[in-house]
Amino acid sequence: MDAENSKSGVTRRRFVRDGILVPLSLAVAGGAVSTIFLRKGDARNFYLRPPGAIEEKRFLAACIKCGKCAQLCPYNSIRMAGPEAGVGTGTPHIVAREIPCYLCPDIPCAKACPSGALDSSLQEVEKIRMGTAVIVDRENCLSIRGLRCEVCYRQCPLIDRAITIEPRHNTRTGVHTIMEPVVHRDKCTGCGICENACVLEKPVIVVQKSPPVQKDYYDF
Ligand code: SF4
Ligand code: SF4
Numbered sequence: 001m002d003a004e005n006s007k008s009g010v011t012r013r014r015f016v017r018d019g020i021l022v023p024l025s026l027a028v029a030g031g032a033v034s035t036i037f038l039r040k041g042d043a044r045n046f047y048l049r050p051p052g053a054i055e056e057k058r059f060l061a062a063c064i065k066c067g068k069c070a071q072l073c074p075y076n077s078i079r080m081a082g083p084e085a086g087v088g089t090g091t092p093h094i095v096a097r098e099i100p101c102y103l104c105p106d107i108p109c110a111k112a113c114p115s116g117a118l119d120s121s122l123q124e125v126e127k128i129r130m131g132t133a134v135i136v137d138r139e140n141c142l143s144i145r146g147l148r149c150e151v152c153y154r155q156c157p158l159i160d161r162a163i164t165i166e167p168r169h170n171t172r173t174g175v176h177t178i179m180e181p182v183v184h185r186d187k188c189t190g191c192g193i194c195e196n197a198c199v200l201e202k203p204v205i206v207v208q209k210s211p212p213v214q215k216d217y218y219d220f
Contacts, residue, residue, distance in 0.1 A: 044131075046209045047085075047093040048192060050078050051101060051128040052110030052119035063117035065090035069109035077101050078109060094130070096192020096207055103128065103157050103191050126158070130207065131190030133163070133183045137204035146170045146178050152194035152205050153181045162187040163194065181205070 046056075050069050053059050069092050070078040077099045078092045085091065092109075094101055103125040110118040122128065133152075135141055142149035143165075156163040163181050170176040183194075183205075190207045198205050 044206055044208055046131075047081070047088065047091070048096060048130050048190065048207055050092050050094060050109045050118055051103075051107050051125075051130060051189075052113070052122040053130070054117060054119060059117050060087060060091065062115050063091050064115045066114065067092070068112040068114065069118060072108040072112040074104065074108075075099055075102050094192065096195045097203060098196075100192035100196040101128075101130065101189075102193070103189060125189065126187070128189040128191070130192070131209050132185045132188045132207065133190065133192075133194050133205050134208045135181065135183070135205050136208075137202070140200060141181075141204045142199070144178060144180050146173065146176055148179065149199065150179055150181060151197050151199055155193050155197040157191065157193060158187055158189065162189065 049056070049059060050073075054062065065080070067080055070076075070080055077094050079095065081088050081091050081093055083089050105125060107122055107125065107128070110122045111120050112118075113120055135144070138144050143153075150165060153159060153163045153165050161184065163183055166180045166182045167177050168180060170178045192207045194205045195203050195207055
């Protein structure tokens with residue numbers, strides 16, 4: 001996975017937005033949520049912390065805001081929060097819709113952390129748990145609507161493990177098959193590549209911290 005793949009996701013997103021789809025809605029407004037600030041378009045109410053981050057309260061206490069994790073990230077995925085973050089000012093986070101985590105095999109960000117805010121003993125990318133991807137807008141997901149999209153599935157670095165495609169009968173048309181992307185929370189790392197790749201203006205799949213249980217089907 002490289003920055004070029006990221007760019008192709010954006011290109012397709014723009015193509016679909018401008019050429020095929022009527023824009024569905026504007027991005028979720030960013031703003032302060034308690035002491036947490038989220039950028040416009042970052043459709044979550046928590047900071048997506050870098051790989052290996054310990055529990056949030058302990059993270060805030062441990063992080064010395066040195067920025068080493070951000071310096072070592074080859075994709076510039078990690079950015080340091082500004083004063084709008086309150087107690088989190090200067091702490092690292094990832095805005096997946098802009099640049100997700102590309103799951104470097106050697107996890108250099110976590111290894112660089114001198115404070116223990118990131119678990120430097122983390123060895124396997126499969127064990128990273130930044131959050132869990134959730135299809136938050138099933139009505140607008142192109143695949144669930146019966147169209148051939150599946151971009152999130154194909155971009156997932158843990159394809160066929162973290163996201164699978166579950167075919168089922170399209171009861172709306174009666175003759176087609178719906179190829180539904182299904183996230184497996186026990187495998188999902190929360191890297192946000194699916195959120196970044198979603199072709200819609202407002203991503204229908206986003207990383208959440210404690211996602212609710214999803215319905216495993218949706219009929220129109
Ligand atoms: S694993 Fe790699 S891409 Fe992901 S945040 Fe760490 S350094 Fe950046
Ligand atoms: S390397 Fe560790 S201590 Fe330094 S900013 Fe990143 S998480 Fe915080």
